[in-house]
Amino acid sequence: MTSDHGNERGLSRRKVLECMTWAGTGVLWTIAGGLPSSMGIIGEARAAEPSGLTFLQISDSHVGFDKPANPNALGTLEEAVGKIKALRVKPSFVIHTGDITHLSKPSEFDDADRIISQTRLDVHYVPGEHDVLDEDVKLYRNRYGRGTKGAGWYSFDANGVHFIGLVNVVDLKAGGLGNLGNEQLEWLEGDLKGRSASTPIVVFAHIPLWSVYPAWGWGTEDSARALDYLKRFGSVTVLNGHIHQIMQKVEGNVTFHTAMSTAFPQPAPGAAPSPGPMKVADDKLRSLLGVTDVTFKRGQQRLAIIDQPLQG
Amino acid sequence: MAHKLCVAITLAVAVFAAAAALPAASAPATDAEVDIDQFTFTPQRITVKAGTTVTWANEDDVPHTIASSSKLFKSKALDTRDKFSFTFTTPGTYEYFCSLHPHMTGAVVVEAATGSNPAR
Numbered sequence: 001m002t003s004d005h006g007n008e009r010g011l012s013r014r015k016v017l018e019c020m021t022w023a024g025t026g027v028l029w030t031i032a033g034g035l036p037s038s039m040g041i042i043g044e045a046r047a048a049e050p051s052g053l054t055f056l057q058i059s060d061s062h063v064g065f066d067k068p069a070n071p072n073a074l075g076t077l078e079e080a081v082g083k084i085k086a087l088r089v090k091p092s093f094v095i096h097t098g099d100i101t102h103l104s105k106p107s108e109f110d111d112a113d114r115i116i117s118q119t120r121l122d123v124h125y126v127p128g129e130h131d132v133l134d135e136d137v138k139l140y141r142n143r144y145g146r147g148t149k150g151a152g153w154y155s156f157d158a159n160g161v162h163f164i165g166l167v168n169v170v171d172l173k174a175g176g177l178g179n180l181g182n183e184q185l186e187w188l189e190g191d192l193k194g195r196s197a198s199t200p201i202v203v204f205a206h207i208p209l210w211s212v213y214p215a216w217g218w219g220t221e222d223s224a225r226a227l228d229y230l231k232r233f234g235s236v237t238v239l240n241g242h243i244h245q246i247m248q249k250v251e252g253n254v255t256f257h258t259a260m261s262t263a264f265p266q267p268a269p270g271a272a273p274s275p276g277p278m279k280v281a282d283d284k285l286r287s288l289l290g291v292t293d294v295t296f297k298r299g300q301q302r303l304a305i306i307d308q309p310l311q312g
Numbered sequence: 313m314a315h316k317l318c319v320a321i322t323l324a325v326a327v328f329a330a331a332a333a334l335p336a337a338s339a340p341a342t343d344a345e346v347d348i349d350q351f352t353f354t355p356q357r358i359t360v361k362a363g364t365t366v367t368w369a370n371e372d373d374v375p376h377t378i379a380s381s382s383k384l385f386k387s388k389a390l391d392t393r394d395k396f397s398f399t400f401t402t403p404g405t406y407e408y409f410c411s412l413h414p415h416m417t418g419a420v421v422v423e424a425a426t427g428s429n430p431a432r
Binding site: 067068069102103104129130133172173174175176177214215216217273274275276277 | 350351352372373374375379381388389391392407408409411412413414415416417
């Protein structure tokens, strides 16, 4: 709406700053799970400017999972919720990037709702492939689909930031990856049309919208078209789950970030024969599970993303 | 009587898919099993005679499905150690995949049950 003061020059200077910041913090995000000393740096920076919109990302709760990688996935979800309740800065809302349940059972959805509602925060969901095991996606849509389109995509605004929840886990094609589909992509194009390029955009979906590791299906077949619609925006943050580990990439104005699971870790790309649940030593598990804290400060194009393990 | 018993055994094999444990009886085709382990169908491509019941068994800690690419058959999500069976009656090549992890693909090649040697 109102023009950014010193637009051209400001942007390019900001860009430089942005790159420097990423260069400085990128290391942090590549250290998956355990967040070592450098987290202090971000922590201090944040403490110095506490105002702005803060929201939380939680992902891959897999309620109902009881295999050796974590026999009590509901328990670790409860611990994550405890962490959220104890946050110094209360987030405005929570985003759940899917795989709420392990097998789409009504009892699993019930358990998840019972625990997550204890945050007393609004939760914006998108489904993971484990939430849509019933063919017509009824169970998920009846609970979380109000006001959404198709299998559950939608957008909303908060503090001048435009949030878009996408579904890339239905109608998957043989040999392919995650899939958005033509109907959803057309909707996305329309949703973005007419919005000012200075509007910060946050896109969230279950499967990564960038090619993390196609051999394991870690990517989305038609994400390039979605990213094409987004490329004119100055600040785009893409939040995903699915791969149960922190991974981050910056491409132009787009920052891609995947969150930890609250249930079980998965191996790094290619580090195991398959992406199945990874059994780690009991005392290490909680350093590989956690939630993600995201802060947007007005006047800054960049969102601060801090991953918080259940146990440091 | 003996014939009836054989039919009963064959049915049991088809229903319970305990192919490995039970004798093949006098069934025209031997039943076959495909393992799902480490996000892979093994064998990934299996050749069977028409009339064979193929059984998939999920040995992974995450659910998988068996979905025919031509929509001829589709299992519900198989949890760990769940099984799904389908009987192939017509010769042809049947491609399938896991609808949850579509990079997992496999194929069942069905040959005529007896006599004529299908072109290879």
